[in-house]
Amino acid sequence: MADKAVPDIVVGRLPIYLRALTYLKADNREITSSQELGDRLGISSAQIRKDLSHFGEFGKQGTGYDIAHLERNLKAILHVDRMWDVVLVGAGDLGHALAAYRGFAGRGFRIAAVFDKDPAKIGKPIGNDLVIEDVATLADRVREQGWQIAIIAVPADQAQLVANTLVQAGIRAILNYAPITLMCPSGVRVEQIDPAAHLQHLTYYLG
Amino acid sequence: MADKAVPDIVVGRLPIYLRALTYLKADNREITSSQELGDRLGISSAQIRKDLSHFGEFGKQGTGYDIAHLERNLKAILHVDRMWDVVLVGAGDLGHALAAYRGFAGRGFRIAAVFDKDPAKIGKPIGNDLVIEDVATLADRVREQGWQIAIIAVPADQAQLVANTLVQAGIRAILNYAPITLMCPSGVRVEQIDPAAHLQHLTYYLG
DNA sequence: TAGATTGTTAATCGATTAACAATC
DNA sequence: TAGATTGTTAATCGATTAACAATC
Numbered sequence: 001m002a003d004k005a006v007p008d009i010v011v012g013r014l015p016i017y018l019r020a021l022t023y024l025k026a027d028n029r030e031i032t033s034s035q036e037l038g039d040r041l042g043i044s045s046a047q048i049r050k051d052l053s054h055f056g057e058f059g060k061q062g063t064g065y066d067i068a069h070l071e072r073n074l075k076a077i078l079h080v081d082r083m084w085d086v087v088l089v090g091a092g093d094l095g096h097a098l099a100a101y102r103g104f105a106g107r108g109f110r111i112a113a114v115f116d117k118d119p120a121k122i123g124k125p126i127g128n129d130l131v132i133e134d135v136a137t138l139a140d141r142v143r144e145q146g147w148q149i150a151i152i153a154v155p156a157d158q159a160q161l162v163a164n165t166l167v168q169a170g171i172r173a174i175l176n177y178a179p180i181t182l183m184c185p186s187g188v189r190v191e192q193i194d195p196a197a198h199l200q201h202l203t204y205y206l207g
Numbered sequence: 208m209a210d211k212a213v214p215d216i217v218v219g220r221l222p223i224y225l226r227a228l229t230y231l232k233a234d235n236r237e238i239t240s241s242q243e244l245g246d247r248l249g250i251s252s253a254q255i256r257k258d259l260s261h262f263g264e265f266g267k268q269g270t271g272y273d274i275a276h277l278e279r280n281l282k283a284i285l286h287v288d289r290m291w292d293v294v295l296v297g298a299g300d301l302g303h304a305l306a307a308y309r310g311f312a313g314r315g316f317r318i319a320a321v322f323d324k325d326p327a328k329i330g331k332p333i334g335n336d337l338v339i340e341d342v343a344t345l346a347d348r349v350r351e352q353g354w355q356i357a358i359i360a361v362p363a364d365q366a367q368l369v370a371n372t373l374v375q376a377g378i379r380a381i382l383n384y385a386p387i388t389l390m391c392p393s394g395v396r397v398e399q400i401d402p403a404a405h406l407q408h409l410t411y412y413l414g
Numbered sequence: 415t416a417g418a419t420t421g422t423t424a425a426t427c428g429a430t431t432a433a434c435a436a437t438c
Numbered sequence: 439t440a441g442a443t444t445g446t447t448a449a450t451c452g453a454t455t456a457a458c459a460a461t462c
Contacts, residue, residue: 007453011411015404019386033419041388045419046455053421061420062462079410086406093307097300098402103363103386107403108410148413149406156310173409175402179226179310181248189412191405195305195382196314197222198398199293199356202380203286203315204218205396206355214429240443252443253431260445268444269438 006054013051014074016041021071022106033064080108087142087171089162090153091116091124091132094177098153099127109149113141117158135162142169149173156180163190213261220258221281223248228278229313240271287315294349294378296369297360298323298331298339301384305360306334316356320348324365342369349376356380363387370397 020040024032034045034052041048052058052070055077059065075081088098088111099111114126115135122134133141142150150171152159159178166174167188176182179194227247231239241252241259248255259265259277262284266272282288295305295318306318321333322342329341340348349357357378359366366385373381374395383389386401 009453012408014411015401015407016388018407019401019404020388023387035419040390042390044455046457047453049419049421050454057421059420060462061460062418064419077411078407079413080407084406084410084413093304097304100300101402103403104406107407109403109406149409151402173406173413175405175409180230181223181227183247183249189409191409193400193402193405194222194226195308195358195400196310196316197226198382198400199291199311199316199380200222200225200285200287200314201219202356202382202396202398203291204221204284206286206291206380216429242443251431253433254429256443256445257430264445266444267438268436269442271443 010051010054013043014078017048017051018071018074018078018080021067021074024067025071029067031064032067032070034059036064075108078108082108084109084149085112085145085147086110087112087138087147087150087166088114088153089116089135089138089150089166090155090177091118091121091126092153092155095153096126098151099130111151112145112147115141138162139165139169142166142171147171149175151175151177152182153177217258217261220250221285224255224258225278225281225285225287228274228281231274232278237274238271239274239277241266243271282315285315289315291316291356292319292352292354293317294319294345294354294357294373295321295360296323296342296345296357296373297362297384298325298328298333299360299362302360303333305358306337318358319352319354322348345369346372346376349373349378354378356382358382358384359389360384 020037034048038045038048058070058073086109088095091114099114111127113133114130115133115138117135121132124132126132148171150166152162152174154162156178159180160182163174163182163184167184172188174190176190176192182190184190227244241255245252245255265277265280293316295302298321306321318334320340321337322340322345324342328339331339333339355378357373359369359381361369363385366387367389370381370389370391374391379395381397383397383399389397391397
C-alpha cells in the first residue's frame with residue numbers, strides 16, 4: 001500500500017531502521033527480519049512491519065528483508081539517496097564539533113558553509129576545508145546557493161533572529177541546538193536538540 | 208490528582224514547559240496561562256493543562272499560573288531542584304563542546320569528570336576546570352563517586368562497551384550521542400541524540 | 415513439503431482534544 | 439459582578455499490538 005500521509009512518528013523511526021541496517025550490512029549480513037530488527041531496537045516486530053507497510057512491500061514471506069534492498073529503499077524514502085548541503089550557523093564549540101563531525105557524510109549530509117558574527121572568527125578555518133563566513137552575508141549566500149537545510153548552533157537569544165533570516169532566505173528545514181522553541185511558518189520543519197532537556201527527562205526517573 | 212504512572216511522553220514535555228517558564232521569568236513576567244504557553248510552544252492549551260494535572264494543581268481559575276511557582280514545582284517534579292553530577296565519556300570535539308557547554312549549570316547539571324582512552328588526551332585540561340581521566344579508571348571512579356548519570360560521546364563502535372561498563376558501575380541514566388541503539392537493562396534509562404537521524408527526519412519532507 | 419515470516423486486518427490501547435462546571 | 443482560565447470528564451482521534459492468511 002503506497003503512502004497517503006504517513007504519521008510523523010513513523011517517519012521519525014525510519015532513520016533508526018536505516019541506521020540499524022547499515023550496521024548489519026557492515027557486519028556482512030545479507031538478510032534480516034522484523035523480529036531481529038525489533039530486538040536490536042527495542043521495538044516490536046509488528047510495529048516495524050506496520051511502519052514499512054506505509055511505503056510498500058520490502059520483504060519476502062518466510063525469509064525476511066534483504067538488507068541492502070531495504071536500506072536502498074529507506075534511503076530513497078528519506079531522500080538521502082543524494083547528498084544534502086547543510087548550512088551551519090554558529091561557530092562556537094558546538095559549531096566546531098558539528099563542522100568536524102564525521103557522522104554526516106555517510107548519511108547524506110555535508111556541511112557546506114559555516115557562519116558566525118564574531119569578527120575574530122570570520123575568516124578562520126573550521127572543519128575540514130571550510131572558512132568561517134560573516135553571518136551578515138548569510139541570507140544572500142543561502143539564496144544564491146539554494147540551500148534548504150540549516151543547523152542553528154548560536155546562543156538562545158540569537159536563535160530566533162537567525163531562524164527568521166534563514167526562513168526569509170528560503171531554508172525549509174532547521175535543526176536547532178539552541179534551547180528555545182523556534183517560531184517558524186508552517187512549511188518550515190524544525191527539529192530540536194536540547195541536551196539539558198534530555199537530561200531532565202532522565203532525572204525524572206531518578207530518585 | 209497525584210501521579211499514578213505518568214506517560215513518558217508527558218514527562219518528556221515537562222522540560223520544555225520548564226524552559227519556557229524560565230524565559231518568561233527572565234522577561235520579568237509573573238503570570239502566564241496554558242493558552243500563552245501553548246502558543247509559544249506549538250502545543251494546545253488543553254494538552255498543557257492535562258499534562259500538568261498529572262502532578263497536581265498549579266494554577267488559579269480566571270488567572271492562570273504563577274510563573275515562579277510553576278517553575279519551582281516543575282523543577283521538583285523533574286528532580287532538578289538540586290545539582291546532578293554527570294560523567295562524560297569521550298573527549299573528542301563533541302566531548303570538548305559538552306564539557307564547555309554553558310547551558311547545563313542553570314538547568315541542574317554539572318559535568319563532574321571527563322574520560323577518554325587516548326593517552327595523548329589523558330591529563331589534558333578540558334572544560335572549565337577538569338582534566339581528562341583514563342577511561343580504564345572509569346568504573347572505579349563511578350562507583351566511588353556514586354555518579355548516576357552519564358553522557359556517552361565516543362565513536363559508535365565503542366559506545367556499547369562503554370555503556371556496559373557504566374551500567375556495571377551503577378549508572379542509571381545515559382544520554383547517548385553515539386549513533387547506535389544501546390542495549391541496556393531495564394532500570395537504566397537511555398536518551399539518544401543523533402543529529403544525522405534528525406536531519407533525515409527533516410529531509411523526508413523535502414522534495 | 416514444513417517452517418518461517420511477511421503484510422494486513424481488526425482489536426486494543428493510549429493520547430489528544432473539546433467542552434464545561436467550578437471558581438478566582 | 440463579569441470575564442477569564444483552570445482542572446477534569448467524556449469523546450475523539452491515532453498509534454500499537456495481536457493474530458493470521460498468504461506465500462516464500
